[in-house]
Amino acid sequence: MNKDQVFYAKLLLIASVLSMGAWSFGIHLMQPKTTLQAEHTDLTSIKKQRKTELGKINYKEKKQQVLDIKLVDPAMSKKWGLKATDAELAWKKHNVLGSKDIVIAIIDTGLDINHPDLKNNLWVNPGEMGRDSQGRLKANNGIDDDQNGYIDDVHGWNFVSNNNDLSDHHGHGTHISGIVGAESGNGIGISGMAPKVSLMTLKYFDPTVSGGNNLMNTVRAIQYATLMKRKLKIKSLIINYSGGGLEESPQEKQAIIAAQKEGILLVAAAGNESSDSNVHGPQYFPADYNLSNIISVTAIDKAKNILSTSNYGMNTVDIAAPGNEIYSTLPGGRYGSMTGTSQATAFVTGVAALIMTKYPDFSAEKVIKHITQTGDKETKKLAGKTRYQTRLNTYRALAFQDQGVNFNGSVALNTPRGINSIGGNTTFSSDPNLSYPETGQTADGIAQFSRSMKTLLNEK
Ligand SMILES: [Ca+2]
Ligand SMILES: [Ca+2]
Numbered sequence: 323m324n325k326d327q328v329f330y331a332k333l334l335l336i337a338s339v340l341s342m343g344a345w346s347f348g349i350h351l352m353q354p355k356t357t358l359q360a361e362h363t364d365l366t367s368i369k370k371q372r373k374t375e376l377g378k379i380n381y382k383e384k385k386q387q388v389l390d391i392k393l394v395d396p397a398m399s400k401k402w403g404l405k406a407t408d409a410e411l412a413w414k415k416h417n418v419l420g421s422k423d424i425v426i427a428i429i430d431t432g433l434d435i436n437h438p439d440l441k442n443n444l445w446v447n448p449g450e451m452g453r454d455s456q457g458r459l460k461a462n463n464g465i466d467d468d469q470n471g472y473i474d475d476v477h478g479w480n481f482v483s484n485n486n487d488l489s490d491h492h493g494h495g496t497h498i499s500g501i502v503g504a505e506s507g508n509g510i511g512i513s514g515m516a517p518k519v520s521l522m523t524l525k526y527f528d529p530t531v532s533g534g535n536n537l538m539n540t541v542r543a544i545q546y547a548t549l550m551k552r553k554l555k556i557k558s559l560i561i562n563y564s565g566g567g568l569e570e571s572p573q574e575k576q577a578i579i580a581a582q583k584e585g586i587l588l589v590a591a592a593g594n595e596s597s598d599s600n601v602h603g604p605q606y607f608p609a610d611y612n613l614s615n616i617i618s619v620t621a622i623d624k625a626k627n628i629l630s631t632s633n634y635g636m637n638t639v640d641i642a643a644p645g646n647e648i649y650s651t652l653p654g655g656r657y658g659s660m661t662g663t664s665q666a667t668a669f670v671t672g673v674a675a676l677i678m679t680k681y682p683d684f685s686a687e688k689v690i691k692h693i694t695q696t697g698d699k700e701t702k703k704l705a706g707k708t709r710y711q712t713r714l715n716t717y718r719a720l721a722f723q724d725q726g727v728n729f730n731g732s733v734a735l736n737t738p739r740g741i742n743s744i745g746g747n748t749t750f751s752s753d754p755n756l757s758y759p760e761t762g763q764t765a766d767g768i769a770q771f772s773r774s775m776k777t778l779l780n781e782k
């Protein structure tokens with residue numbers, strides 16, 4: 323071969339090696355490259371999607387938190403109490419809807435745990451979740467996995483039947499739970515005052531079970547909430563007690579004092595006996611125990627008048643809140659209206675949850691001050707009927723510090739609670755437009771229940 327031939331032969335060799343290399347690399351590189359390109363394309367589009375999705379989610383969350391609560395929960399317009407207490411303004415301006423870390427123990431008639439507007443806001447006992455050593459679900463293995471004395475207490479406890487069946491055979495507990503913490507932004511029904519919370523259900527009364535001791539069930543329920551707060555180191559726990567009775571109970575008072583030591587706030591109904599609990603008639607408990615971690619709530623209507631059925635008292639009742647024809651959740655996934663200091667109490671509990679979300683280090687006493695001393699003044703309609711002549715205002719309760727109100731200021735009329743009021747029942751009516759089974763109600767559509775068995779038997 324001459325020089326040229328050698329040159330061309332080398333060139334051919336190099337070319338073939340290169341082409342083989344290219345081919346062999348093609349297997350390993352070209353295809354991956356194609357794949358990479360495809361992946362790259364996919365990644366780009368995924369990134370785009372993510373970005374869009376994230377954008378959407380952020381937008382939704384932002385929208386949900388700041389703007390849209392009313393719009394996406396279709397029955398919100400029926401909840402006049404939220405508007406009357408400036409709840410939406412509070413959600414928007416303070417950007418607070420509550421927190422799953424805030425546990426609300428609702429001592430009542432149970433809860434429809436499958437209600438679509440409540441099921442995502444149930445408290446969950448972490449010690450009864452997951453699987454045991456044999457692979458069974460702790461939630462229903464029949465074992466007290468967290469050794470707190472209660473078997474399979476996943477969402478709370480039924481102190482009437484002494485088991486974990488929280489079924490609400492009355493409706494009252496489900497209704498109260500919705501006012502406090504129905505889920506917002508889910509396009510269903512309503513929003514609670516604090517639509518992000520953990521609802522612990524402690525059932526103390528069941529109209530279908532005879533022979534229960536409602537007072538002692540109440541005591542045990544308070545003790546359970548106190549135990550779990552300590553055991554699980556729950557930072558903020560509020561007890562909503564939309565009931566009560568005429569009997570002052572040393573055991574109950576002791577249980578609330580123990581709860582107080584754990585920092586638990588107890589929001590209690592003033593009662594529905596049309597009575598001045600400050601001046602005459604028997605007192606109503608637990609609202610009237612003279613303890614600093616109890617806030618006592620009476621009910622007002624749209625015209626801001628105390629309901630004719632509600633108890634009131636210059637020193638005994640702390641605040642007034644909406645309680646007339648309040649629309650909320652009912653068992654069976656339904657909704658309806660109820661009336662009474664029970665409902666007003668739940669509004670205050672919700673606001674307390676919002677305050678504890680915004681100010682996690684507040685004591686129960688400080689939360690009470692926030693609520694009572696920032697409400698809307700009603701010096702005529704509430705004069706002589708509540709301690710501070712104020713009705714609940716969510717926005718102002720959260721803006722307390724902005725207003726420069728002095729926490730240590732002495733409060734006028736801060737004298738010991740009075741000795742009397744008249745009755746011990748919680749009264750409500752159901753929305754006549756709903757075919758809700760009025761379990762436990764009397765023929766005239768008005769239902770009453772009390773934790774006192776004696777009163778219950780009389781009613782039957
Ligand atoms: Ca278990
Ligand atoms: Ca347990």
Ligand SMILES: [Ca+2]
Nearest residue numbers: 395505510512
């Ligand atoms: Ca809802």
